[in-house]
Amino acid sequence: MYALVDCNSFYASCEKIFRPDLKNKPVIVLSNNDGCVIARSPEAKKMGLTMGQPWYQVRENYIGKGGVVFSSNYELYADISNRVMNLLAASCPEIDIYSIDEAFLNLQTYEKNIDLIRFAFESKEKIKKWVGIPVSIGIAPTKTLAKLANKIAKDDDRFDGVVILQDKKIIQHFLKMVEIEKIWGIGKRLAKRLNAMGIKNALQLSQTEPRLMGDNFSVVLERTIRELKGQPCLGTNNILEPKKQIMVSRSFGKSIDSKKIINEAISFHAGRAAEKLRFEDQKCSLITVFIRSNPFNRNIKQIYSSNFIELIHPTDDSRVIIKSANQILDKIYRRGYKYSKAGVLLSSFSGKLGYQMNLFEKSCDSKKSERLMNVVDFLNLTEKGKLYFGNQGYRNTWKMKRDMKSKRYTTKIDEIPIAK
């Protein structure tokens, strides 16, 4: 059996932990640039706000009705997430952290010795009490069914946040009520094609022939169908797989045509990407850069431009990565457009050890580079001050809007909450 533990309205719940005055009030959290609504407390959901809705469309009405709003504060959310995951890992060693707010537990090893219902309620109460985050728990024979169980637990108050799907009849009863698009792994496109075949709910899908569907669609769908039937196809991977690509991209706070400023943004993103790369203990040999206009604005000339550089030997040196990124920008930048977003993508990774050295490279060069990067990372990590590379810029012209960010209550000593 698998358990899926999922935090309810995670970002909004994080914001409420240190603000008891917000209890029972609608709270939402916005995406970068204060663009879209990406988390809603139950009260905000009841007001009809939907996921991904542009903030400017709902602002007036929402504030008018007493709603509370925050810009995203990822430092806070990451720290709270770690606390939740640590608690879960302590109660079940086979844990598969799926995203910032959810994790699968593989209960196989000791499920015969425990009472699943009790286990679920105890975990839920512990996380609420110790961390302050409400969670829902779904338990079922496969991950896909556990996802479904979790969804039912969240949507239907009668279950008090815990649903266990074990008995075949009960599973079928619930499958019948679930629309196909709500199934994990079935998106809009697939749902449309399946609907056209007359398959509307999860029970109908689970009764199709997996092999045949696999041939007509894809092995992904085949696995989903088998999982709905109760045959596990997705195992536990509790070893953290190394990343295969690293992307840093941001919308600008406003549209920009100056190459100089885009240059700063690209340098900044490239530097941040290089930092992430070193943190992953990897080197990359492919650097891609893109810039684009705002696709929602129909009144301007649209542009999407991208290109890449392949390095002869892999690197994790910020200087090399920033320089290459700017060379790409030189190639793709066109005058006369209004740009609203830029990004840097690193890929083609190789481990730090055993990489192919350049024939003309002195071995002391790479050692020098490594030592320099270590110093940069150390200083930037310890907050003793920030080190920037020459063209990363200090101007804020392209930086995003984050006007309503809460404090970093748990990770910055001077932002810690004070009881009066």
Next chain:
DNA sequence: TCTGGGGTCCTAGGACCC
């Protein structure tokens, strides 16, 4: 005026090889 960011996996098709 104002519409996020960062990933994974799979597949089809091209390049290349014998």
Next chain:
DNA sequence: TCTGGGGTCCTAGGACCC
């Protein structure tokens, strides 16, 4: 008119996820 067959590797793009 006729123009092999089979395999691997790589990449771009689609679909999906949170």
